Amino acid sequence: MLLTAGVCALVLCAxxxxxxxxRSIPLSTVIDALTGAGHGGDADVVTGLRVPRTVIGLAIGAALGVxxxxxxxxxxxxxxxxxxxxxxxxxxFAVVAAIYAFGLTRPIEYLWFAFAGAALAAVAAYAMSRRGGDLDPVRLAxxxxxxxVVLTSWTSALMLASHRTLDEARFWLAGSIAGRHLDTLVPLLPFLVLGLVGAFAVAPSLNALALGDEAAQSLGVPVTRIRVVGGLSVVLLAGSAVAVAGPIAFVGLAAPHLVRPLLGNDHRWLLPGSLITGPLLLLAADVLGRLVARPSEIEVGIVTAFLGAPLLAVLARKVAR
Incomplete structure (x- = not known):
């Protein structure tokens, strides 16, 4: 029932x-444009700009939420x-370094660099969190x-060292789905699907992992394998999202916390809930960014950061307690 309500809310947001x-376009004109019955400037705006933007928002939001x-x-x-x-x-950082070194200009060219940077960062964070062979969640955070902080400072240094890199990367780094075309998303779909399949495959084992490594192993859960598959899924999903839209903050943090009070802690329900809530948050933030600065726009990454910073403070205070 709750998932159905979430899908309805997502359809409304889309x-x-x-x-x-x-500029606002009547819903009847939107429907005509989608069915091919509409013609003219408004119909062209819907099919040429807003449909790709919305589809990319749905895909990226789902990836970040999961x-x-x-x-x-x-x-x-x-x-x-x-x-x-x-x-x-x-x-x-990997994408900006690639722009600086190789003069890349298209998101599809960023893909492998985004994946490599995401994977190396994940391995580094995991290595720093190890204590006595166990994963320490506090050290991980x-x-x-x-x-x-370190990678952001390096990214800023590269951008300051090259005006071309600054011009190419500054809007991308703000995090935006505006001006993106579907041909940017299509090559990434296999990676998004693979990441989602891996995430849902480990969902039952994540419930056992919440009990601790020893308890999970006693239940027959291959802890190392689950962490590897789960980590690869996160890298595929986050790397694809960053390659298309730039680094968008707090959607991945907020989505599961909004779902837990409604669906509980079972990852078999959490993942579908986050699959819906992630794009709902992203599209809502994108629409808000269009409305508050008319006729200009605020990038969705700036809106999510502005709204997500208080959430992070509240969650950190709650965890500390």
Whole structure:
């Protein structure tokens, strides 16, 4: 029932994404444009700009929501997400370094660099969190924070060293789904699907992992394998999202926390809930960014950061208690 309500809310949000922007378009015109019956400037705006933007928002939001849920489950850390673990910062730094060194200009060219940066950042955060052979969730959060600060400073240094890199990367680093075309998303779909399959495959084992490594092993759960598969899923999902839209903060952190009070802690329900809540949050933030600064826009990454910072403070205070 709750999942059905979430799907209905997501459909409504997608409709608003198609209808609202620097100028509002009547819903009847949107429907005509989608069915091919509409013609003219408004129909062209819907089909040429807002449909790709909305579809990409749905895909990226789903990827970030699921990635955050798996990251929290694998690490047993309620503050874990692609942002707090340094994964987004690693992918962002790798892409900016590639722009600086090779003059890349298209998101599809960023793909492998985004994946490599995300993977290396995840491994580094995991290595810093080890204590006596066990995963320490507190050290993981601290290591991810330190990693994010270091990589962000390196990214800024590269951008300041090259005006071309600054011009190419500054809007991408803000995190945006505006101006993206579907041909940017299509090559990434296999990686997104593979990441989602891996995430849902480890969902039952994440429930056991929440009991601790020893308890999970006593239940026959291959802890190392689950962490590897879960980690790879997070890297695939977060790396794809960063390659398309830039580093968008807090969607992966917020989605599972909004779902838990409604669906509980069972990852077999958490993951579908986050799959719906992630794009719902992203599209809602994108629509808000279009409306508050008309006729201009605020990038969705800035909106999610502005709204997510208080959430992170509340969650950190709750965890500390």
């Amino acid at each position: 409709a608003l994404s198609l209808a609202l922007g620097s 990635a955050g849920t798996v990251a929290q489950g694998v690490t047993r850390n309620p503050l874990a997400s692609p942002v707090t673990l340094g994964i987004n910062a690693g992918a962002g 601290l290591g991810g924070t330190v990693l994010t």
